[in-house]
Amino acid sequence: MLHRRGLLAAGALGGAALVASPLARPALAQAAPVRIGMITSLSGPGAYLGQDIRDGFLLAIEQGGGKLGGTPVALLVEDDGLKPGQGKQIAERFVGNEKIRLLTGIVFSNVLGAVLPDVLDAGAVYASPNASPSNFAGRDCHRNYWSIAWQNDSLHESAGQAAQNLGHKRMFLLAANYQAGRDAIAGFRRMYKGEVLGEIYTRLDQTDYAAELARIRAARPDAVYQFHPGGLGIAFLRQYAQAGLAELVPQVVAAPSMDSTTLAAVGEAALGMTVGSHWNSDFDVPASRAFVAAFRAKYDRLPTYYAQQGFDTALAIGGAFRNGGADLADTEAFRKGMLKADFASTRGRFRFGPNQHPVQDWFMLKVERGADGKPALVTKAKILSDHGDAYAAQCRL
Secondary structure, three states: OOOOOEEEEOOOHHHOOEEEOHHHHHHHHOOOOEEEEEEEOOOOOOHHHHHHHHHHHHHHHHHOOOEEOOEEEEEEEEEOOOOHHHHHHHHHHHHHHOOOOEEEOOOOHHHHHHHHHHHHHOOOEEEEOOOOOHHHOOOOOOOOEEEOOOOHHHHHHHHHHHHHHHOOOEEEEEEEOOHHHHHHHHHHHHHOOOEEEEEEEEOOOOOOOHHHHHHHHHHOOOEEEEEOOOHHHHHHHHHHHHOOOOOOOOEEEEHHHOOHHHHHHHHHHHOOOEEEEOOOOOOOOHHHHHHHHHHHHHHOOOOOHHHHHHHHHHHHHHHHHHHHHOOOOOHHHHHHHHHOOOOOOOOOOOEEOOOOOEEEEEEEEEEEEOOOOOEEEEEEEEEEEEEOOOOHHHOOO
16 A cells, blocks of 8 residues: 555656655656646545555556656545545645646545535646536536546436336335435436335444344335445445345445445355446456456456546546647646547446536446356446436536
């Protein structure tokens, strides 16, 4: 793991990443790479999410020989600790003291909500590899704000559509109580037409779900939908299995509640879960196959979709640079370059909608035994095609 403060320049030593102390920044800056500020979660319950975003982004830089879209770059990485105030302080220093014009990396929407206004007010650009709350996709959209991941609701719309396709008539819903959790429930309900027996918002720092599990047992739903990313989801799934509910009530979730790291942590407790996602490591897409192989070779682990989104975000920025957007003093030139989506996405089909959020396909995955007998996420069917988000019509750019 990297230290909380570090500058990573992937152009030296044949593309190997270097970690330098903050005092080394001025010397490296003389080489005039485009500096990119990454604020992400490297500690706390969301640590592996930020680590995977960082590592996917770094892999793209390394594959470009220290460049994105032919432009030399230096990545400055800082840990927000899943604290909005800490993220805000880092952003203020990046865009104020250090005059960085391009930022990325934030995992959680509550951190993004604290950071983004300062970034945009400073005339800088933000490219999101994950957090994409509804307000910034609609009326508060901005020419300098991009999501390369999704809009928060849309991934949960995929879970709602999956539950609908599976014929579940009665569902129980849970989500962590912050902006992304509220977007999650809204997205699921937008596509799911059956009866909702209960809806609970859990604390973002919660570790004991006994009371919620008791309510699920009493309600006796056909299935459960829950949104608890990172360590929250691991705790929920372990307790769900320990309570004997995994054998009684199936779960239909979106990707943040079941990724490869979560699956490795909970094992057979996840068997039978249905997952809505825009990407899976088994995709038969040339760019995806190459990415998975390269990521496993470099980091010795299977990439989560967080890593995939970090990788795609770096490639999208490279596409903007390649099409005339490398001079970030001219944010309109960057915007024109970015709109082309000139990169080979690991997802396959990808384009930006009118609010600068993705339009993409969504798939139903299933946790079942792989060829080695171990639980694996297996892609089963496409459930939404060329799907944007519900807020684009409110955006005026």
